Amino acid sequence: MTSVDVARRAGVSQSTVSLVLSGKGRGRISAPTEAAVRRAAEELGYRPNVAARALRTGVARTVGLVVPDVTNPFFGRVLRGAQRAARSAGYAVALVDAGRDRDWEIASIEALLAGPADGVLLFGIDAPADTPGHAVAIEVAPGALPVVRLDVEAGTDAAVGHLLELGHRRIGHLASAVGRSTFRARAQRLEAGLHAAGLEPVATAGAPMEFDGAAAAAAPLLKAGCTAVFCDDDMLAGGMYLAAREASVAIPDELSVVGFDDLDFARVLNPPLTTVAADPEALGAAAFAALAAVMAGSPVEAEQVLPVRLVVRGSTGRPAA
């Protein structure tokens, strides 16, 4: 099933088929010829061979999205947003899971850029300085690559402000153990907010992005006597809930918890989690748009910052004392 078959069936040459189907025959191919070609293609169920086209044009019409861990529900929604935007631009998005493995991350990026993909979206990856092809970074600090990210500063400020306003003075930080710059920004901003109020974080713990590990890391924060904890992420907040339950500490009566991301499960936690809500679909869509611009050679803002907002639910309240 090739364009040659279509040509034969339509009684024209192969190049005419190509011209018609690519739309480049505009005003060069007669209407009857065009109709005949289209009908033949339709009847035969012809689909252009992607590999041949890619080889000839040097363009794959595919972009890669590299995420650190597909298991995190956040990425699914980023992918969906990127995929929607990409599809309407005639691109496909290939998701690759780096499995939290830095080497594989780099290998994947190279492999992708070597041909299968025209560009890559790098989530939370502080990209190799010499990223070879078209790339856009997501959720990292400004660097060599154009960046699309959440307004973590505003989000953190809002969260800390909320805690302070409720009267908390002993605030802990359940931080992500993975050293991504977005998390460093949160830590920094948290400390700044606390300092401005004449405070210091009571305790800080670095936790893996997974409930049990986070719970283990969270336990010491409880011992340190925090009345509130800012968690870098909702997954970590989930771990905090686990640790609190284990230690029979009541949320929010004895402990206030704030998360980040507003993952779906945040609402079903008991009590529902107060968290900084982000729009992952928008993040994915914006990242694709930026990448499309990069690939087109258009100017791209070095940094695009998407708004977030604090959603106050049941996990925060006034401190007990």
Added chain:
Amino acid sequence: MTSVDVARRAGVSQSTVSLVLSGKGRGRISAPTEAAVRRAAEELGYRPNVAARALRTGVARTVGLVVPDVTNPFFGRVLRGAQRAARSAGYAVALVDAGRDRDWEIASIEALLAGPADGVLLFGIDAPADTPGHAVAIEVAPGALPVVRLDVEAGTDAAVGHLLELGHRRIGHLASAVGRSTFRARAQRLEAGLHAAGLEPVATAGAPMEFDGAAAAAAPLLKAGCTAVFCDDDMLAGGMYLAAREASVAIPDELSVVGFDDLDFARVLNPPLTTVAADPEALGAAAFAALAAVMAGSPVEAEQVLPVRLVVRGSTGRPAA
């Protein structure tokens, strides 16, 4: 950067480069020549062009994984399992999200099979009868395609048995509104189990795979006076929790809840969810293995059933009365 450049640099012909790099030069190419080629390739940072190779060989070394909704955490883990298995076989996995849209599902499958992918893994999709290329179905009832699925029958039996053993007689079913055969199997098995005990399901509700919608669908089950509810999926169980909280119904004292899948958040719910645990990574890996066999033309069992097991946690207990 092509194999011709490498050949020139190594002072050999292009075909020699191809032979060496594909490993098919075994015992045909002299050691010094081979070394020279490898060194030249290394120095130049040569990467074979995937499109050219795919065009020439007719093989993309990529398989597609089509899922109904990337947003569900279950799929992330299936993808990871499939990707791991695929990678060690030299294949890449392209994830495509059908966005719960049947038409797009079909379009995606066709598009994938038209070239970019050598085969597809179809999750929960009752495939078009005339699936054109290599395909394996995941989590559906046996049909035209080889199937890899969870032992939902045993899982449902275990869940129902558990509820019955605890003394429940008024058992409801929070069913998935999406008409996939795996869910039909659960419904059927639940009824069978109940009948065997001389009971009928007290009430059944069809719910969307998302917390709020599920909660809305779950509310009537509470009104119907169920003392226990079997949920087709942990997401739905989450909705059940929401509805129970809304109606001030205590779990497990006034209502026992059983889920299915054992998603990560099941443990952080309060109380932790009793659920039928599956191994999504194994599912993904087994599906890829089956697809690899199909692509290789080897015989493949029509149906492969993976074990599940009931994990009893805090959401189930004896009925109040």
Added chain:
DNA sequence: TTGTAGGCGTTATCAC
């Protein structure tokens, strides 16, 4: 042991 040559299905540049 190595090189030559043909072709995979497209697109695009020419003649006609």
Added chain:
DNA sequence: GTGATAACGCCTACAA
């Protein structure tokens, strides 16, 4: 308006 024809980069008989 339409049709030859030449790449794109790679693999693989087959020839030397």
